[in-house]
Amino acid sequence: MNRLIHRTITEFLRSTYGEDFAQMIRDDRRSMAAPETPVTGFATAGLAFAAERLSKPLPDLYEDLGAWLTRIEPIRRLLRFSGRDFDDFLLRLDELPGRARLVLPVVDVPLLQVDVDDGAIWLTPSRPEIGWQHILVGLLRGMADDYGALCLISVHETAIRVDICDHSFAEGRQFTLYGSPGPGIVP
Structure with a gap:
């Protein structure tokens, strides 16, 4: 599970800030040695290190991660x-x-x-x-x-x-309970 959290954070950093930035965070030992944050009980030190490198407050980076998750x-x-x-x-x-x-x-x-x-x-x-x-x-x-x-x-x-x-400022994204039809599924 810890690997899943790390992979999620890495993918967030890669898709938001680019492969080079994500690789730099992965490669830097300080990102793994930084103090743990209590978000999930898993290592999120990479996010803390990324926030430092971006000169961005850590709460803002957490917020960006939350918004990014909704796009999955x-x-x-x-x-x-x-x-x-x-x-x-x-x-x-x-x-x-x-x-x-x-x-x-x-x-x-x-x-x-x-x-x-x-x-x-x-x-x-x-x-x-x-x-x-x-x-x-x-x-x-x-x-x-x-x-x-x-x-x-x-x-x-x-x-x-x-x-x-x-409540209806803009047109919301489409949503159906059955999702995208797969092979052999007729909506």
Whole structure:
């Protein structure tokens, strides 16, 4: 599993910043010797080293990773299955850790508490780990785009606030339960 996390981080860095940058991070021993971050309990020191090399705050890199994950079709489909519109998706995010365990049982995604207050949706992870919090912000940003919603997403201490400004700001991406038809499958 640790290799899967490392491979995901490497692929994110490669597709976002190029092969040379990803190779530099992989090859530099400091990326493996840096202190561990608590995001998954796995080695994410490579991300910390990449953030340093990019002169980018680590929370921003986590957020970019979360947004990047939504562009991977199986992950996108798993997330889209959670709601018919962005509101429904947000209100059902408390189911996300269970869904994640179906796919990756050893990744300890924190439980999420979902609350509605003053028209805003608040998401509070059970463990206030900055990595998970910002990965979730990136996932939300990517999924808002996927649904075509315009929203403001902000971090308030250990919680995330989502204010939806326009539910149909843009045309959302197509989504069907059955996915792309394979050979012999008629939609």
